[in-house]
Amino acid sequence: MNAQSPRFSFTSDTIALKNDNDSKKSLFKVYKGSYTSIDQTVSKKAILGRYSQNDTETYFIPILPFQKNSHYTVVYNNEVFPFTLALESSYTHLQIQALYPNSDTLPANFLKWYVQFSKPINPSKVYDHITLINNRDMTKVDRALLPLETPLLSNDGTLLTLWIEPGRQKRDLGPNKRLGEVLIPNESYTLIIDKSLKDRQGIPMETDFKHSFTVITSDRTKPSITTWELQPPLANTKAPLVIQYEELLDYGSLQNSLHIVDLSGKKIKGKFTIQSNQNKIIFSPLNNWIKNTYTIKHKPIIEDVSGNNLERLFDQDITITKVPPILELSFSIE
Numbered sequence: 604m605n606a607q608s609p610r611f612s613f614t615s616d617t618i619a620l621k622n623d624n625d626s627k628k629s630l631f632k633v634y635k636g637s638y639t640s641i642d643q644t645v646s647k648k649a650i651l652g653r654y655s656q657n658d659t660e661t662y663f664i665p666i667l668p669f670q671k672n673s674h675y676t677v678v679y680n681n682e683v684f685p686f687t688l689a690l691e692s693s694y695t696h697l698q699i700q701a702l703y704p705n706s707d708t709l710p711a712n713f714l715k716w717y718v719q720f721s722k723p724i725n726p727s728k729v730y731d732h733i734t735l736i737n738n739r740d741m742t743k744v745d746r747a748l749l750p751l752e753t754p755l756l757s758n759d760g761t762l763l764t765l766w767i768e769p770g771r772q773k774r775d776l777g778p779n780k781r782l783g784e785v786l787i788p789n790e791s792y793t794l795i796i797d798k799s800l801k802d803r804q805g806i807p808m809e810t811d812f813k814h815s816f817t818v819i820t821s822d823r824t825k826p827s828i829t830t831w832e833l834q835p836p837l838a839n840t841k842a843p844l845v846i847q848y849e850e851l852l853d854y855g856s857l858q859n860s861l862h863i864v865d866l867s868g869k870k871i872k873g874k875f876t877i878q879s880n881q882n883k884i885i886f887s888p889l890n891n892w893i894k895n896t897y898t899i900k901h902k903p904i905i906e907d908v909s910g911n912n913l914e915r916l917f918d919q920d921i922t923i924t925k926v927p928p929i930l931e932l933s934f935s936i937e
Contacts, residue, residue, distance in 0.1 A: 611677060613686055615668040618677065620661045630654050631679035633663060638676040638683050650675075670805030690806070697722055697802040699812045702794075703854035704908055705880050711786045712772050712821040712917070714910045716765040717854045718796065723760030725801040726753070732800035733765065738791040738815065746771065747785045760803065764855060772910075773918060786818045822909040825916060826850050828901055828932055835934045838894045844934075846884040846899070853906040854879040860902040861886075865895045892936050899932045 610621045620631060632649040652665040669675060669688055677684040701719040735747040746768055755764035771785050786792065796812040830849060836842035844863075857879060863871040863886060873888040903914035910917030913928040 611684060611686070613669070613688060615671065615688060616664060618663040620663075620679070622656070622659055622661055630661065631663065631677050633665070634676045634678065635673070636676060637674035637685040637687075639685070641678060641681060641683060644676065644678055644683070672806050694806070695721070696806065696809045697724065697800070698808065699796060701880070702812075702814055703879050704851050705814060706851055707816050708819050709786070709816050709851075710820065710822040710909050711784055711788050711818050712823070712909045713786060713818075714767055714769065714772060714908065714917070715853070715855075716794065718763040718765060720761045720763065720802075723803045724756070724763065725803050725805060726756060726760070729754045729763065729800065732797050734795045734797070735785070736793045736795060738793055744785060744792070769910075784821075788818050788820050791815065791817045822907060822911065823916060823918060825911050825928070826852065826905065826907045826913060827929065828905075828913065829929055831932060833899075833932065833934045835936055836892055838936045839891050841888055841891055844886040844888075846886070848882050848884075851882070851908045852879055853908055853910075856904050856906040856912065857884065860905050861899055863897050863899050865897055871897065894936055896933060896935045899934075901930045901932075903928055903930060 612619045618631075618633060632644075633652070634644050634647050634649055636647070638644050638647075650665050652663050655662045655664070671688045671690050671694075674685065674687050677686065698721040699718060700721050703717040703719070730748060730750040733748060735744040736742065737744055749766040749768045751766075755766075756762065767785050793813055793815045796808075798808040798811050801807045828848075832847045834845040834847065836844055854877060857877045861875055861884070863873070865871065871888060872890065873886055876885040876887070878885065901913065904912055906912040906917075913930065915925070
């Protein structure tokens with residue numbers, strides 16, 4: 604819908620009014636929302652911005668760009684002019700492409716999800732759009748997620764890390780003693796990200812996202828790479844090395860935590876693809892494999908979904924002597 608006057612023109616960044624004698628004397632105001640009378644705007648706050656003029660037009664430049672597909676109203680000379688900035692025909696709505704982990708069973712001391720979006724999201728009030736529901740009575744679980752002042756987003760704004768409140772998940776801390784763990788074994792829950800969550804243009808998703816799961820007993824053992832299965836490629840090919848494991852591992856901690864060297868210690872160039880929902884890591888080499896013995900080196904920060912890493916437990920007992928973890932796996936290509 605355009606404004607009700609051909610004298611106005613609109614973009615995301617500017618409203619322009621063709622000048623006449625009146626417009627040079629009085630400036631127009633802009634409000635969020637669609638209104639049909641001036642009385643409806645009396646108690647509303649006008650959008651902040653600055654004005655500029657030349658011989659032909661008066662411009663209003665908002666501090667924040669106008670959002671596409673949202674309603675606004677211009678008030679000028681005791682008249683109201685509602686307008687909406689239409690979406691481009693090529694626009695695609697924000698979607699959730701993946702959730703890590705997406706398992707239908709999770710341990711009671713589970714710590715965090717990673718939500719992969721199709722485009723950068725608006726970080727403002729992210730947690731207002733995310734809820735954990737207990738399926739037994741369909742009630743919201745209070746203090747389930749950690750509402751950080753600045754959401755944990757990847758640099759490109761598409762990957763959101765959601766923490767179950769660590770103070771409740773870690774034993775002997777105050778929140779855990781007062782409220783207990785967030786997740787109760789044998790109970791079923793649903794993580795809901797509602798469709799009002801917006802992208803950076805201020806446009807919401809089209810549908811809610813829901814993921815349901817059942818809780819099993821807490822995981823209080825360290826993961827170990829000794830159980831990982833390797834599927835070595837053939838020599839003189841660029842076939843991938845496939846690493847398969849059974850335990851649910853933390854998607855974030857696997858990023859940039861492995862590299863491969865040959866017998867001489869030379870690092871093998873290539874790309875690791877983390878398929879944590881399939882319990883799989885794939886390494887694609889830049890060059891052909893040659894006959895050699897190779898070693899996969901792992902950083903000790905690799906965690907399971909309960910925060911236990913290769914070196915220590917999330918609930919670490921400081922009285923127990925630490926046993927150095929195994930951090931290398933070798934394989935040969937004949």
